[in-house]
Amino acid sequence: MADNIRFTLNDGPVELSGVSPMTTLLDWLREQRGLRGTKEGCAEGDCGACTVVLERANGRREAINSCIALLGQIDGQAVRTVEGLSGPDGSPHAVQVAMAEADATQCGFCTPGFVMSAYAFAAGAEKADLETIHDALAGNLCRCTGYRPIVEAMTRVAGLSIEPAPVPPQRTGSAAFGGSFSAPRTLEELLKLRAAHPEALLLAGATDLGLLASRSRKPPASVIHVAHVRELTAIAEDKEQITIGAAATYAAAMPILIANYPALRTYLARLGSRQIRSLGTIGGNIGTASPIGDMPPVLLALEASLKLVSVRGARDLPLEEFFLGYRKTALAPDEVIQSISMPKLWPGEVFFCDKVSKRRDQDISTVAAGYRLRIKNGKVEDVRIGFGGMAATPKRARHVEAALMKEGFAAAVAAVPKDFQPIDDWRGSAAYRLTVAANLLRRLELRIAEPGRAVEVEAL
Known part of the structure; x- marks a missing residue:
């Protein structure tokens, strides 16, 4: 009933x-x-x-x-x-x-x-x-x-x-409205529903x-609402990492994200509006596997990993292995994303992020990027760079990373076409996206070379 x-x-x-x-x-x-x-x-x-x-x-x-x-x-x-x-x-x-x-x-x-x-x-x-x-x-x-x-x-x-x-x-208790919209209250109930109805769409925000x-x-025929499951809304941190439930809203997650990665303050303020952040979730942004989602490039740079759960058990998967192709992921039909974990910044590490869109507020990214670098004596010793809007999936810029550590920013800029062959669409041509990515790397160089100009650079 x-x-x-x-x-x-x-x-x-x-x-x-x-x-x-x-x-x-x-x-x-x-x-x-x-x-x-x-x-x-x-x-x-x-x-x-x-x-x-x-x-x-x-x-x-x-x-x-x-x-x-x-x-x-x-x-x-x-x-x-x-x-x-x-x-x-x-x-x-x-x-x-x-x-x-x-x-x-x-x-x-x-x-x-x-x-x-x-x-x-x-x-x-x-x-x-x-x-x-x-x-x-x-x-x-x-x-x-x-x-x-x-x-x-x-x-x-x-x-x-x-x-x-x-x-x-x-x-x-859990609720089932008309047999097509289920709202489990426990993880066990959620996983049983997911196993029984792999065709159902998972709804968070x-x-x-x-x-x-x-x-x-054209509403979907079958939906499982995950926002009431405690394990999917929990937010925690220890000395080494933070963990955010896949169904935790941006509004709930922003304090811990900004406290650990201050560059996200401006970035998250441009991720939708307060109305969107009150219901939207990081897990949903990942699960849709959109190549222009705002959070995946940032999370790739931060070396995020996912906890995937099903009635068969749990497994951890690096985020960069989650995206297999356009709107295609490694999530099994009976699995759900339980949480996302990210290591905290170590001494000597810095983190920056950028979003370029046709409109500053309330717009989807044309190109988005996140950068995590370890710098010692002015030299980049390690780097992780993630881009969105540059390929069929959010993607690491591995050639750019290697060139940056070996030869510097000029070589990194030249390596962008080796990593990406962007599409042309109404948000931006392939040539425009390649130019934007190169210029964002030049902006990153300014941030590192002249830390005191960080505020000026963000205002560009």
């Missing part, structure tokens, strides 16, 4: 029976609940008009894109829409007042999304500096191009005191898979 979907919406309990768990949250809010303040602008998580807020049991509030969030994912969560901000007497919320007083409403279409992003931002008690505000707004597009008053409103609400989030309904339901309107 199928379980009902249960969650909290604007402080009230919701229990759904007979509703497909592959329905997008946006569609349900607008068509079934009549909450039309949440808008559809792009149906792919890019514009932010559909932004709502998840209110976590730990008190955190996280903005998400409801256009690619699925009802099955929302089971057990607490959701707030713009209609849920007003007080019992209908009075506007302080965030709404700030938007109105700053004349930040303009045509109004995207305003509810901005309001919800501002609400999540205010609850985080974050600084009111422009960099932080721009990061909080990166997932929202204003069609009137009037960002100045919106930024002013965000400055007013920074650090605003907001009442504690409600505790969402808790589910102790839905930032990619959700497009099938939103933009394409």
